[in-house]
Amino acid sequence: MNNTLNESVSLEDVLDTTPIPVICSDAVTGQVQYVNKAFTDLFGFHLNEMATIDSWFVKVGSTAKFYPNVIEPWMSTGHQGASTEFLNATFFCKWYSQKHISMRFSLIGNTRIWYLHDVTDYWVAEERLRARSVMLEMVAKSSALPDILDVIVKQIQKENPMSLCSVLLFDKTNQCLRLGSGPSLPDFYNDAIDGIKVGLNVGSCGTAAHINERVIVENISIHPYWENFTELAKQAGLAACWSDPILSSKGELLGTFAIYKQVPSAPTEKDFELIQFASNLASIAIENFRTQEALENMAYFDHLTGLANRGSFFQQCETVLKDAIEKKAPLSVIMMDVDNFKRVNDQFGHKAGDLVLQKLAQTSLSILRRQDLMSRIGGEEFAVLLPLTEHEEALVIAERLRVAVEQSAVVDGKHQPIHYTVSFGVASKAGASCFVDRLLNRADKALYKAKAAGKNCVLSLDR
Structure with a gap:
């Protein structure tokens, strides 16, 4: 010029x-x-x-x-x-x-x-406020967790279009990571990492979850953490992965947030800020979901056995019975009661009694079918709803349960085996009309009949 x-x-x-x-x-x-x-x-x-x-x-x-x-x-x-x-x-x-x-x-x-x-910094601040507001609104409306996590992931990818992100959820029982969100990653890759064990050298995420610290892998192809996953990453076009553990407000592991790059890359200070923002949002979403899940479990499930509680059982019975009447389909119920349960508590203690109830639930669920519903009605009394089940078939199922329980045992704190038995009463829907209370009442009377007959047996008023 x-x-x-x-x-x-x-x-x-x-x-x-x-x-x-x-x-x-x-x-x-x-x-x-x-x-x-x-x-x-x-x-x-x-x-x-x-x-x-x-x-x-x-x-x-x-x-x-x-x-x-x-x-x-x-x-x-x-x-x-x-x-x-x-x-x-x-x-x-x-x-x-x-x-x-x-x-x-x-x-x-x-x-x-x-x-x-x-105006990038201003735009980022506005976008993050918007994403946070959207996420909190979804949390307040109890939206599905994967949908909420998708919002977080897409926001991070919007800020950095050269990134692919995922959220993995920590499964404490199985000590593994389950897919929470990975909308832009290939399906075959998401399927492969769903369920990976937490541990050292298990990629960036498995390692981050194990050591509870951020893991930065700038080049997947040469890093020891990815030795067993190098070919998988190559097929997915992934060259770098930075993973952050997602922690609850109490410091407990909830999962991991990962940012992938398609070329070998080292994070900048802004990248660190970005992954921290994502992890914090994901923590709020996951922790809230688990709190709601726990409250729902308290409302619908028995805290000791994990079975449906009394209120939930009766509610579902009404729905299933109504459907059975409309379709003229068979339906049966079984009432169960642990024999001499007071003696178990008195002789071995209440903790041992709790173990008996838990073992009974586990043993029964291993016998019952997927469509059957088992509930702890109260104390040592249980009920089982058997949809699409004729009376004779219900008697066979009850006998299988009786035998399985008789052959099982629990071990108390002093390593003493505790054997126990259960009495059963069976009732089935008769005719075009039926009421839940009457059906359960008949099964309950059959149960008392079994108790009077010497316990550890299956009886019905209908035979």
Whole structure:
């Protein structure tokens, strides 16, 4: 450029001192005549890498249609000696990071002077507030956990389009990680990592969950943590993985949040901030879900045996019985009561009595079918709902339960075996109409009949 402020200070000297990225281009040919230092620092491009302003916009634009559909119409609003209104746009830098820009230009003679303000930090803050609000609203509405985690993952990927993310949930019982969310990862990869054990050298996530610390793997192909998963990662096009343990407010492991890269990569300070933000959001979502799950279990399930509680059982009985009446389908129930349970408590203690009830539930569930519903009605009394089951078949199932229980035992705190038996009463739906109370009452009377007959037997009023 030939314009100068005076004989010793050129316009380029002045623009190179401003922190705002600036481009000067020919208004007729579009040739880029000058870029200042702030521009090169932000975008990575030097003057000799930029031929015309339109070709540069096409190169860095978020979509191919952005320049003809947005930039060109906006450029036509420029007037001599005046600045245009600000236009917000998203551009890719030379090293593929994304910047959110608010820009305008002034038309002076045959020169357009472009001013590009970096508003990325402001955009990120706004987007994170929005994502947090959306997530908290979903939490308040008790939305499905995978849907909530998808919102978090997609927000992180939106901030960093070159990233692929996943959330794995910690299964404490099986000491493994289960897939929570990974919407952009290949299905075969998600299937492969679903259920991986927590431990050292089990990728980034299995290791992070094991040591309870962030794990940074910059190059999967040569890192020992990924030795057994190198080929899987290669097939999925993954070259780096940074994983953060997701912890509850009490410091307990809830899962892991992973950011994958398709080229070997080292995280920046902003990347660390990003993964911490994601882990915190995921922690809120998972911890809330588990709290709600625990409350629901308290409302519908027996705390000792994990079976349906009395209220839940009666509610489901009404629904199943109504369906059986409408479809004229068979249905049966079994009432069960532990024989001489007071003697077990008195002789071995209440903890041993609890073990007996838990063992009874486990043994019974191993015999019953998937559609059957077992409940702890109260104390040592249990009930089983048998949909689509004729009376004779119900008697056979009850006998199987009796034998299995008779052959089982629990061991108390002093390593003494405790053998126990159970009495059974069976009743079945008769006729076109039936009521839950009457059906259970008949089964209960049959149970007392079994007790009177010597216990450890199966009886019914219907035979």
